[in-house]
Amino acid sequence: ATGAYPKRVKVVEVGPRDGLQNEKNVVPTPVKINLINMLSETGLQVIEATSFVSPKWVPQMADHTEVMQGINKLPGISYPVLTPNLKGFQAAVAAGAKEVSIFGAASELFTKKNINCSIEESLERFDEVMKAARAASIPVRGYVSCVLGCPYEGKISAAKVAEVSKKMYSMGCYEISLGDTIGVGTPGSMKEMLTVVMKEVPVGALAVHCHDTYGQALANILVALQMGVSVVDSSVAGLGGCPYAQGASGNVATEDLVYMLNGLGIHTGVDLQKLMDTGTFICNALNRRTNSKVSQASCRL
């Protein structure tokens, strides 16, 4: 159980998109751009920049085209964007996107409430994006939400997670990010879910996206690493609350994740100090305290 950990872990930074989308305060375009530019200097290899979804639904991401066109795109760094459908995909590519993400779910009720269709219908929409992406040689990352529990359905079967993951992987997603959307998962349910999913999708194509709503994120990530997962999503300063539990936290903080990986001797390429400085910047801009414990602590004697 405490056997070998991966030697390297790829950290996928979702703060500018998942984080900011779920913050109370909306941040102006120049601040978003500066945030992403600062993140680009930390050593992070993947930074989710924005979402090409209608501003009617997600006003916080209304400036997606400006952000995409305004950021410094450093060589070696990927700046994926969310594209819920073909229209969004086309807008993203027109704005210069070179990688996109699509969001599925392991829960029918969640899919219905979130995007007003069934899982099957959502996969059909994604297929249109996949075809266009393949034609344009654009890599697509697939997300599966509610992998360890659903705010509407409660318990989610691991088999369902595996089924949806397999479909998205077969459609051509190069990576599947498994999301504990409401943070209810524990090392027990994480292990059980991954065991089943790993029968259908190679572990090298899996990522975990853990929320810290119940304080379980790092423990869940630890178990995932022990099972061979080597891609982990996180959000600078733990940006992004939980829309299903008022006042509760959401995304796990990148600083806290990197601190743990450093302590395990796992290589990430990320400079923790620069990351903390970036977290300080965006928290000041949002006029809020950081959710990162590493940032909060500083042993001043």
Place this chain on the structure above:
Amino acid sequence: QEPQASGLPEFIKIVEVGPRDGLQNEKVIVPTDIKIELINQLSKTGLPAIEVTSFVSSKWVPQMADHKEVMRGIERHPGVQYPVLTPNLQGFHSAIAAGATEVSVFGAASESFSKMNINCSIEESIEKFEEVTTSARNMNIPVRGYVSCALGCPYEGNIVPDKVAEVSKRLYSMGCYEISLGDTIGVGTPGSMKKMLEAVMKEIPLSALAVHCHDTYGQALANILTAIQMGVAVVDSSVAGLGGCPYAKGATGNVATEDVIYMLNGLGINTGVNLYAVMEAGNFICTALNKKTNSKVAQASFNTGTI
């Protein structure tokens, strides 16, 4: 899940340190009757051990000045242990006179920390504790030993695992039935936890080991998971995550009992503790202290109205 199938302990003893370690490190001093009410509520949750107070001079720790009144005022539930801190023989005698039936002594794996905290070297502190354990043995009073700075020291920085093992062995040899290894400033990670436990497990039987993790850097649950994967079956925690870190202003300290139990429940590990009852006790003390809980489980549960 079957915890045994995954190599995890089937049962984990939770040692609740909120009323002592927690309240001692809170800014607001809590009146005696509130302390007693908190402990009484905790006694009904299924927790097997609740650290009640500290028989240390009120000059040094004013928050625990009412140690006698608290000890005498609490309900004593059968099957629940109520250990108290006794830094020296004088404190020990005072504790026994007030009705204590279990005591704890606090050592450290760092010379600098020992000097700054209790104004003597590790060796000198061990001599004082030996007086306590000798008296305790004569009276059939069990003694729990704590080793602070097991994963790092606010003054010395890095702490060598062998030093932790050495101090632990001294405390165990003098008669402590259990050694609680404390990550005092919360700097530890699963990496350093593993290395430290490997060194200590060479000297102390696994069944006599406990971990006392601070969540100052958000690592506590991951560190606890690592420890229980190695077979440790006793975990210290504090209701509502009471008790900040005296070395990092505004930072958190103790890991929240609610969050630990949530994790252990999810692993199929039995603790005997009712999570909801602990959350209620946490809600009580946070209201009394006029502060927000440090437990994420409590925060999430009270906000959705679901548990």
